Structure formats: structure tokens, C-alpha cells
Amino acid sequence: MQETKRQALRQVLACGAVAVLGLGGLGGLAQAVAADGSYPAKPVTLIVPGPPGGITDQLGRLVANQMSTRYGIRVVVENRPGAGGNLATEVAARAEPDGYTLLLGTQGTMATNQYLYKGLRFDPARDFVPVHALMSSPNLLVVNRSAPFQSVKELVAYAKGHPGKLAVASAGNGTATHLAAELFQSEAGVKFVHVPYKGSAPAITDLLGGQVDLTFDYPASTLAQVQGGKLRALAVMGATRLPQLPQVPTIAEAGYPTAQSTAWIGLFFPARTPPAVVKLWEKNVAAMLHEPVSVQALERIGGMPLRLDSAQFGAYVQSERVRWKGTIERSGATVD
CATH class of the missing domain: 3.40.190.150 (Bordetella uptake gene, domain 1)
Known part of the structure; x- marks a missing residue:
């Protein structure tokens, strides 16, 4: 069985070497993929x-x-x-x-x-x-547990009624957490105050403390706090619900399918x-x-x-x- 696998690998590598040689000027690279299966x-x-x-x-x-x-x-x-x-x-x-x-x-x-x-x-x-x-x-739309909104719909309504009041934390300018927030604001027609941090950890710390109101971070950073009742997840920004949070709707289910992140x-x-x-x-x-x-x-x-x-x-x-x-x-x- 092992010998058969080695023979099959030799055939694949040999074919690849021929293909590379055919590109011209890459013969040296083709030698790196030895036809004898040494790679x-x-x-x-x-x-x-x-x-x-x-x-x-x-x-x-x-x-x-x-x-x-x-x-x-x-x-x-x-x-x-x-x-x-x-x-x-x-x-x-x-x-x-x-x-x-x-x-x-x-x-x-x-x-x-x-x-x-x-x-x-x-x-x-x-x-x-x-x-x-x-x-x-997927990003998670997570808010402080004392926030006056229980759903994405309520969040959007609050943001439109209180422009410039809600602060959204991110792991830093240009990070995926920042861009997810920008995408949501664009699709929902709202505007948050962006507060960039040097990483997710300090952002979540301030969210827990109430210095900021929401974030679009990842399960790796927020799941434990959500499951422990310290933060509230309003939506999963991916295409499907998270197995760990089956009760939390996707952003499409919440009415914003183009805000997936x-x-x-x-x-x-x-x-x-x-x-x-x-x-x-x-x-x-x-x-x-x-x-x-x-x-x-x-x-x-x-x-x-x-x-x-x-x-x-x-x-x-x-x-x-x-x-x-x-x-x-x-x-x-x-x-x-």
C-alpha cells in the first residue's frame, strides 16, 4: 500500500514538473519537485x-x-x-x-x-x-448588557434617534472589526463614533466597563463573555448561525443581508x-x-x-x- 502511494505521488510530481518546464525558463524550479517523489x-x-x-x-x-x-x-x-x-x-x-x-x-x-x-x-x-x-x-455584533436595545432593529432605531451618541469599539484602524462596523453603518444608514484600540482585548475590556457601546469582534474574543451573560450578542455577521449561540440570528435574518462580514x-x-x-x-x-x-x-x-x-x-x-x-x-x- 505504501509503495502504491509513493508511485502515485511520483506520477503527480512528474506531471507537475513537466507543466512547469513547459512555462519556459523555470526548469530549475521544476527540479525542486523531483519526479522521484523526494519532495x-x-x-x-x-x-x-x-x-x-x-x-x-x-x-x-x-x-x-x-x-x-x-x-x-x-x-x-x-x-x-x-x-x-x-x-x-x-x-x-x-x-x-x-x-x-x-x-x-x-x-x-x-x-x-x-x-x-x-x-x-x-x-x-x-x-x-x-x-x-x-x-x-464571522464577526459578532455585541453590545454592553445594559444597552437599551435587545435586537438589531432596536439598535438601528436608537442610533437614528440619537445620532453620534453610540461608540463602536474596534481592534484598530483598518482592522476587520473596524471594516465590519463601517459596512454595517453603510448598509443600515446609521453613524457611530469609532473608537479604535490596540487590539481586541482592551476594546472588550472597555465594552464590558461601559466606556463604549458595541463592537463587531470575533467569537474568539467575545464568546465567553456572551455565554456568561456579561455581553449581549445581537447578530452573527456570517451566513449561518453559530452552533455555540443558536439563539442569535444572522445579520440577514435581522434584515441586513448585505452587511455580512x-x-x-x-x-x-x-x-x-x-x-x-x-x-x-x-x-x-x-x-x-x-x-x-x-x-x-x-x-x-x-x-x-x-x-x-x-x-x-x-x-x-x-x-x-x-x-x-x-x-x-x-x-x-x-x-x-
Whole structure:
């Protein structure tokens, strides 16, 4: 059985090598995907655009563990936090496209940062090839438990009756929590006072203390407080209800289907990485996302498997670029 698998892998890699050679001038890269099935000959570096312990780090280490234990690919996680993920993304964009450098790409690094930061030294569409999506996590519209509204409808009515009174917290200018708030305001026809923080933790602390009125943060940051009755969730900003909060309606159910906001994370190789390597990873990640241990790990950090292959994920990321570009331009959001 093992020999059969090795033979099949050799055939796939050989086909990929031929395809790369056919592109012209890439013969050296094709050699990186040896037809004898020797890939990977060394550990693969997975660049993570966040600090140890964060959601991206936890997800990166899940990938590393699963690839190593189940698929025989050794993966080393390299944390490169800073500049909204741009530092990590630039390093990955400049890496040799030989199949040994992989990027954990986010909604920010792959879809929105190009419209928020000036002078980026990489192009997410040109410099990367999508491998497979990993996880999605919807924003939650959460308010202080003493707020005088029990539903999205009541929130909108209050905001229209008290313009400029409600303060919305975010994890910082240009973050997904900020953009979700801007999108909702645009679609609902209301205006909040934006209060940016340096991360979700201080924003949630002030929401609990009543210094701000609401936020559009993620389950990883808010679920425990909602379940403990310290905060009130008015809507899930994704397409479906959260299993952990079955009583909380989606934003579409609340009357604003175009205000959906869901963060996502996936894997990307530098452009011109041999197609056979991309295909191998695509296949393994697809299998990983059906493993119960992976699904449970994603649920623990407030996410759900996002089962989109390379082509599907590429189309989805492009649609997200178009969508968020409009929101950012209308809101005037910027980081620089």
C-alpha cells in the first residue's frame, strides 16, 4: 500500500514538473519537485503574520502538526507579526518559489491591506498563488448588557434617534472589526463614533466597563463573555448561525443581508511555485479539514472549516478584494 502511494505521488510530481518546464525558463524550479517523489526534502517554513498565541499562530500550529503527523511533511512555524500582517506577507512574496515557503494569508493581508496602506512592496494577486482556504470566522455584533436595545432593529432605531451618541469599539484602524462596523453603518444608514484600540482585548475590556457601546469582534474574543451573560450578542455577521449561540440570528435574518462580514484565513505559496507542490498541499489540506481533530480545533478558536480548493479560494479572495475596496473607499478608512 505504501509503495502504491509513493508511485502515485511520483506520477503527480512528474506531471507537475513537466507543466512547469513547459512555462519556459523555470526548469530549475521544476527540479525542486523531483519526479522521484523526494519532495519535501527538508522542512517547509510556514510564515504566520501574528504573534505566538494568537488565532493565526494557533491555526498555523494546527496545520504544522497535522501535516507532520498525518501527511509526513515537516512544517516549521515562523511568526512575523507587525504592520497588519504586511511584514510577513512581504517576506513570503520575496521567498524562493521552490515549495519550501508557505504563507498563512488573512483577509487583511490578501484582500484589504492594499487599500489601507500606501506603498506596499508586494501585490497579493500577482505575487501569490492560493493553495486552499482553512477557516472562516464571522464577526459578532455585541453590545454592553445594559444597552437599551435587545435586537438589531432596536439598535438601528436608537442610533437614528440619537445620532453620534453610540461608540463602536474596534481592534484598530483598518482592522476587520473596524471594516465590519463601517459596512454595517453603510448598509443600515446609521453613524457611530469609532473608537479604535490596540487590539481586541482592551476594546472588550472597555465594552464590558461601559466606556463604549458595541463592537463587531470575533467569537474568539467575545464568546465567553456572551455565554456568561456579561455581553449581549445581537447578530452573527456570517451566513449561518453559530452552533455555540443558536439563539442569535444572522445579520440577514435581522434584515441586513448585505452587511455580512466574515474573516477568513488560508494558505498561499509565492507565485511560480511548481504546480505539483501546490496540488499536493491542496489535496492534503482538503483532507485535513475533514479530520474531526481539525474541526474541533477550529471550533475552539471560534472558527469553522472553509473548504475551498485552490481555484475556488482564488475566486473568493478576488471577490473579497472588490467588495472591501468599495467599503474602504466609502468610509475613508486608512492606516497610513
